[in-house]
Amino acid sequence: MPESHNPAAIRQTMTGSDWGLLATLSLVWGGSFLFNGVAVRELPFLTVVTLRVGIAALALHVILRIMRVALPRGRRVWGSFIAMGILNNVIPFSLIVWGQSHIASGLASILNATTPLFTVIVAHYFTTDERLTGHRLMGVVVGFVGVAVMVGAAALAGLNANVLSQIAILGAALSYGFSGVYGRRFKSMGIAPLATATGQVTASSVILLPFALYIDRPWTLPMPSLAAILSILGLALVSTAFAYLLFFRLLARAGATNAGLVTFLIPVSAILFGVVLLGETLEPRHIAGMALIGAGLLLMDGRVLSAFSAKRPAAHGSG
Template sequence: MSLADWLMLLALSGLWGGSFVFTGVAVKELPPLTIVALRVGLAALILAAALRVLRVRLPVDRQIWATFLAAGVLNNVVPFCLIVWGQTHIASGLASILNATTPFWTVLIAHALTDDEKLSGNRLAGVVIGFLGVIVMIGPATLAGLGTDVVAQLACLAAALSYALAGVYGRRFKRLGVAPMTAATGQVVASTLLLAPIAIMVDRPWTLDLPGAATIGAVAGLAALSTALAYVLYFRILASAGATNLLLVTLLIPVSAIGLGVLVLGERLGPGHLVGLAVIGVGLAAIDGRLVAGRTR
């Protein structure tokens, strides 16, 4: 990965780390399907407006739209619904730990389905070390909740698996010649077309109480920052660094979430946070491979 790839990965982790905070606020007043439908629907409007300003048109090719639809299901519809629902039953810390298993699934899926992202010792070791760092950072005590809401935990694990499949599947946008901005827009438009009718039928949003300013702000943040801007970065990194490297972002999301807590909420970093951050750094260095290669030479 280049320096630009690492910087984009850090930015993406901040945007997605904020999504756990936004979701934690929104679920207090809105049902999960409505939150997810608003998230992708507003993001679709934002990205479509951006394409119009840039004078870029969405493709009309059926194969590309079939790819948009499949990517939307794997990257938005399935994981967003499962994580938001899971967060109504388990703590955000445990949800983010389960989400951090995504690189492990990605390494295995990419090894099985691609020719250029095969499993290596340093990649596997780095993923395991990084995951341990996530547990240390969030706090091993968080794992005490394992087993109490098994279905919700399985939902978060299934979301992580869906993200991994989406990362590998999304590689085809580069082969189809679809630019990152266009891929991000097409994906959230397709997700909106799928989710909006379901949310209307299930949640009947016209019967819900008008949410407060905090919830409206949280949904706006989810759409504009954690979805629209995040997926533009997502597809840029995917095109340049591959699925395995891209989904290392889930190891960094807890770092970003805790950092946001320090900056925005005035929380303090404890020794466990610093140790966890160091362990995650070691894991990322092992996956990147250059430090190991340099020492070997």
Template structure:
């Protein structure tokens, strides 16, 4: 008999818990920006997934879980690790060397819009309707407002940095759909497995490209940022992420990325002294309106009130 480890709650508390997890993920833009002052992007990725792997493997053993021996499952972990960690983390951290952490978080919020398109193409149960199409259109206009006009001025690193974040969002969207296949496995094991796979893939990349031993030893602030990035924004967040993914649906779960830009912008402005242009906030508003249209619940709530009034 197959055990479903995700049938535990189907109410509003699930969204609250997801919001908490993705709020931690919003902190990843802040912690990553701090770590990037002294470390190179691939090294930050390895530090993030490496420390998180250690924490989750230890926790799994303490709770009586063991990592599986099934080679096919490990193949899936490696694919998930690439889609959900290696590719997006690398693109985001490199992008953050060129743009503010708050702007990176805003662009990352397009993930559900990519998810809607991919879910329509790759699944039978999550098809595009008029509301989702409107949401995608609004989100696209928001992105164009933020980065579109500048691309006409030629090659600029900060424009490439923004495109890198959009590439990360696309990779996250693929991961959100691919991750549904882990429904029958404990969330802690799934998170530990894909992070272990990512760590294995990142080690040779860091040794060949970043060569961190050639850099000065990191300061305590950098070590603290890496540990927070690994434990709060990765280990804790991912356990909840996989717990919720199978029951919330890829599109609905990723809509909680509403919270990521808010926390990232606040941390960036208050602590890092970052400033965003008016066009960035305009783009964020359009992207958020697009997410609300994709979600459909705001429109349904409005229609319900209108119907009740009459």
């Protein structure tokens, strides 16, 4: 249902601090690929996902206590937390991990980068201040092409195989699109980003725990290595607890469409982590892809096009 009113309308153009939040968020979510890669070698995916949101929830509850911030009560608020947890954690986390077990990570990252496409469409129909414009659509398309160029043609080798896995990743991207739009309501409800993040991962933990206990029977698993344990902690504390504090703050300030742009930057972060930490090579296609992603972000922001449009009449008149 479209929003009928919005007392604090979302900014169409992001500020410098908004871009800083977006870049930081891309780093902490880009790092999750490293953490996941280690953890899933020793633990089932449902256990990994449940530990991720469960430990994050515990950490955020501790922060709430330290900062003396009360977690909202009431059926309506917790109904919203549950819905957000399902859209932003339970569905996408499960679909992505299952999908990546059948297709290459490069192809998965391309499919996941369709999130801004879905977000633009969902926001157009379900909000009043994030309508679809030409420069937004152009920016999303250019950014998506940049992701495809950066990841490379080799990732498309299995495009026609494992169709269900590919649909699963696209389903996760669609779920993220809806979660970005749905999550805007917490600002109008007067709920702080810290409380929103805590409520969401708490609801997700309660939903996922029974499934992980029943399906994975984690008490029967061998003790994971120190590397796996540290990866789970990094995944929970850095790539979930801290990440969602950033995400909900950015969502409240810049809207679902702009917040969804982080999925363009996550592959950039992942590649840069590989270069810096793993000694991988930065290839020309990586640089070209990053340049296209940067161009797409500038188009989405709109200020470059606005400045260019403003100069054109003046130039015409002076001739």
